[in-house]
Every structure is written in C-alpha cells, then in structure tokens.
Amino acid sequence: MDDSRHRPVWKTLLAFGIIYFVWGSTYYAIRVGVLEVPPFLLAAMRFLIAGALLYGWTRAKGERAPSGREWIGVALVAFLIFAMDYGLVFWAEQRVASGLTAVLMATIPAFMALGEIFILGTQRLTMRLVAALLIGLGGVGVLVSRSLNLGGQPVDRMGALALIVGAVSWSIGSALTRKLRLPGSKVVSSGAQMLAGGVFLAVISCMLGEYRNFHVESVSRGAWIALAYLIVAGSIIAFTAYVWLLHHESPTKV
Numbered sequence: 001m002d003d004s005r006h007r008p009v010w011k012t013l014l015a016f017g018i019i020y021f022v023w024g025s026t027y028y029a030i031r032v033g034v035l036e037v038p039p040f041l042l043a044a045m046r047f048l049i050a051g052a053l054l055y056g057w058t059r060a061k062g063e064r065a066p067s068g069r070e071w072i073g074v075a076l077v078a079f080l081i082f083a084m085d086y087g088l089v090f091w092a093e094q095r096v097a098s099g100l101t102a103v104l105m106a107t108i109p110a111f112m113a114l115g116e117i118f119i120l121g122t123q124r125l126t127m128r129l130v131a132a133l134l135i136g137l138g139g140v141g142v143l144v145s146r147s148l149n150l151g152g153q154p155v156d157r158m159g160a161l162a163l164i165v166g167a168v169s170w171s172i173g174s175a176l177t178r179k180l181r182l183p184g185s186k187v188v189s190s191g192a193q194m195l196a197g198g199v200f201l202a203v204i205s206c207m208l209g210e211y212r213n214f215h216v217e218s219v220s221r222g223a224w225i226a227l228a229y230l231i232v233a234g235s236i237i238a239f240t241a242y243v244w245l246l247h248h249e250s251p252t253k254v
Contacts, residue, residue: 018238023234030042041210045198047082051192066189077173079196082194082201095159105163116175
C-alpha cells in the first residue's frame with residue numbers, strides 16, 4: 001500500500017524546507033570550520049557527536065539496537081555517504097568556495113536518477129531523461145571549465161573532482177538504502193549511520209596525521225559555533241528529514 005496518501009502534505013513540505021534551507025546553509029559553516037580545523041577531523045567531530053546524540057537518544061527511548069547484519073548495511077552506507085561524500089566535501093571546501101560547492105553538490109539528483117536506473121531498476125533510461133542529465137551535467141562542466149572566461153575566479157579542478165566523486169558516492173549510498181538490510185526505525189538508522197561515519201572519518205583523519213598539527217586552543221569561537229550548527233541543524237535535524245523523505249518519496253525528488 002502507498003502510505004503517501006495518508007501522510008499530511010505539510011510534513012513533506014517541512015522536510016523539503018529543512019533540506020533546502022538548513023542543509024544548504026551548512027556549506028558555509030563547513031567553509032568556516034575547515035579554515036581552522038583539519039577537514040576530516042572536523043567532519044569526524046561533527047558526525048561522532050551528532051551520531052552519538054541521536055543514536056543514544058533512540059536507545060534511551062527503548063528502540064531496538066541494529067542486528068549484526070543491519071550494522072553491516074549501516075557501515076556500508078555510512079562509508080559511502082559520510083567517509084566518501086562528506087569527507088571529500090570537507091576537504092574540497094579548503095579549495096572551493098561554499099557557494100560553488102553547493103552548486104556542484106546539486107548534481108546529486110542526476111546521479112540518483114542513474115542509481116534508480118542501474119542499481120534499483122525502478123526507472124527506464126529515456127531520451128528525455130538523457131537530455132535532462134546531459135544539460136544538467138553539462139552546466140556543471142561549464143562552471144568548472146578553465147577554458148571559458150566567465151568573469152570569476154578559476155575553479156580548483158581537484159576540489160571540483162572531489163565534489164563530483166562525493167556526489168556519486170552519496171547517490172550510490174542512497175540507492176543502496178533500498179537494497180540493504182537496515183534498522184526498521186529511520187531515526188535509529190540515521191544515528192547509527194552518522195556514528196559509523198564518524199568512526200570512519202576519525203580513522204581517515206588519523207591515517208592522514210591531521211591530529212599532529214591541530215591545537216584546540218587555537219580554534220576561534222566562530223569555528224566552534226560553525227561546528228555546533230553542523231551538528232545540531234546540519235546533521236541531526238536535516239539528515240533525519242532527508243532519511244524520512246528517502247523512505248517516502250522517490251530519490252530523484254530530493
């Protein structure tokens with residue numbers, strides 16, 4: 001049965017509003033943070049704290065903990081979405097302005113449409129869809145092209161490439177949420193994914209040696225405020241809204 005018929009429209013509109021306005025603003029907060037804190041370390045702090053708070057809250061409410069098989073699914077999705085996508089976004093924002101980062105990450109719906117075709121098998125590759133994808137991705141290509149004089153600063157190609165790879169990784173991870181066995185509770189699943197993603201990011205940060213050049217006392221109040229915003233608004237609120245939509249709407253609508 002399609003439960004969307006019984007779901008209030010205002011809930012869907014609210015979820016979309018949170019994603020577009022709150023989540024969109026996090027790119028600026030990331031930019032503020034990575035100017036003072038190593039990128040993978042900052043991302044690890046964001047998701048370890050957010051994941052621990054959200055997952056701990058669900059456990060305190062008596063929600064069932066994920067089974068071993070569900071943790072495997074959680075870990076795979078967390079690696080693709082948090083370690084790959086978010087890790088690359090935080091790294092790239094050292095090189096790419098937050099506004100352009102948001103534009104490049106807007107390619108996610110295009111890659112999610114491809115995921116529906118090649119991973120989920122829920123959509124057919126039509127000429128209309130091909131044309132739409134080519135126009136969208138072609139526009140991104142124009143933005144990052146150094147051969148065109150568009151009157152702005154040259155775009156860092158490594159940063160732009162990292163963002164595209166991250167967008168693809170996010171899309172694959174989102175598609176797999178419909179294939180893998182995950183916790184039945186969307187909030188439990190969100191918290192577990194963030195927690196696992198934070199662990200992956202912390203390991204990557206250690207492997208890159210980011211801790212060696214990091215000094216807590218040198219971080220400004222503005223950077224800590226940015227981190228707090230990323231944790232509360234950008235992770236707990238916005239990601240929960242996204243997961244709720246993902247299980248109620250077609251991925252290409254997000």
